[in-house]
Amino acid sequence: MTKLSVNINKIATLRNSRGGDLPNVVQFAKDVQRFGAEGVTIHPRPDERHIRYQDAFDLKSEVYTEYNIEGNPIKKFMDMVLEIKPTQVTLVPDGDDAITSNAGWDTIRHKDFLSDIIKECKRNNIRTSIFVDPDLKQIEGAKETGTDRIELYTEAFAHQFGLGNSDSILPYTECAVLAERLGLGINAGHDLSLDNIKFFKDNIPGLLEVSIGHALISESLYLGIENVVNMYLNKLK
Numbered sequence: 001m002t003k004l005s006v007n008i009n010k011i012a013t014l015r016n017s018r019g020g021d022l023p024n025v026v027q028f029a030k031d032v033q034r035f036g037a038e039g040v041t042i043h044p045r046p047d048e049r050h051i052r053y054q055d056a057f058d059l060k061s062e063v064y065t066e067y068n069i070e071g072n073p074i075k076k077f078m079d080m081v082l083e084i085k086p087t088q089v090t091l092v093p094d095g096d097d098a099i100t101s102n103a104g105w106d107t108i109r110h111k112d113f114l115s116d117i118i119k120e121c122k123r124n125n126i127r128t129s130i131f132v133d134p135d136l137k138q139i140e141g142a143k144e145t146g147t148d149r150i151e152l153y154t155e156a157f158a159h160q161f162g163l164g165n166s167d168s169i170l171p172y173t174e175c176a177v178l179a180e181r182l183g184l185g186i187n188a189g190h191d192l193s194l195d196n197i198k199f200f201k202d203n204i205p206g207l208l209e210v211s212i213g214h215a216l217i218s219e220s221l222y223l224g225i226e227n228v229v230n231m232y233l234n235k236l237k
C-alpha cells in the first residue's frame with residue numbers, strides 16, 4: 001500500500017501573501033487527514049517564505065497520521081526536528097536560493113555527513129529518508145548512510161511523462177528494484193499529480209509513500225480538496 005502524504009507548503013504560501021491567518025495551515029492539516037490523507041508533509045526553508053518553523057511546532061499535536069518534515073539539515077532545522085520528533089525526517093540538499101527542490105543528494109560525497117545526521121535522528125526514534133535522483137550509484141550510496149528510506153526525486157519523470165515519454169519511468173523502476181533488494185524503503189515526490197500518479201505507482205515496486213503538494217493544491221482549486229484527496233487515494237490503491 002502506498003500512503004498519501006499531503007504537502008501543505010502551498011497553504012502557508014497563500015496565507016503569507018496577506019500576512020494574516022487565512023487559510024489556517026493547522027486547520028487544513030486536520031481537514032486533509034479527516035478526508036483520508038495518511039500523512040502531512042512540510043518543508044520549511046531557511047527564509048521561512050512558506051511554512052514557518054512555528055507552524056512545524058503548531059502542527060505537532062494535530063498531525064495524528066504520519067508527520068514528515070523535509071529540509072536541509074542545517075543546525076536550526078535539526079534542532080527543530082529533534083524537539084518535534086516527527087514520524088519521519090526527509091533530508092533534502094536545498095540551496096538557500098532554490099525556488100523549490102532541484103536535486104537529490106550526492107550520497108557518495110556526503111556519506112559521512114548524512115550518516116551522522118541519520119544516526120542522530122535514529123537515536124531519537126525518527127525514521128529517516130533521503131532525497132535522491134534516480135541513479136543506481138546514489139541508491140547504493142544511500143544504503144551506506146544507514147538511512148531507512150529514500151525519496152525518489154520525481155521531477156524528471158513528471159516532466160517527461162507530461163511530454164508523452166513514458167520511458168522516463170525506467171530509471172525509477174530500476175532504482176526501486178535495487179532499493180528493495182538493499183532493504184531500503186521507497187518514498188517519492190516532486191511534481192506528482194493526478195495525471196501521472198497511477199502510472200508512477202504501477203511501475204514502482206514497493207512504493208511506500210508519496211508526498212504531493214503543488215499539483216494537489218492546484219487541482220483542488222477546481223475539484224475541491226476532499227474530492228482530490230479521495231481521487232489520489234483511489235489511484236494509489
Ligand SMILES: CC(=O)[C@@H](O)[C@H](O)COP(=O)(O)O
Nearest residue numbers: 009043070092100101189190
Ligand atoms: C523535496 C520536494 O520535492 C518537496 O519538498 C518540494 O520541494 C516542496 O517544496 P516547495 O513547496 O518549497 O516547492
Ligand SMILES: NCC(=O)COP(=O)(O)O
Nearest residue numbers: 007189190191211213214
Ligand atoms: N517531497 C515532495 C513533496 O513534498 C511535494 O512536492 P510537490 O508536489 O510540491 O512538487
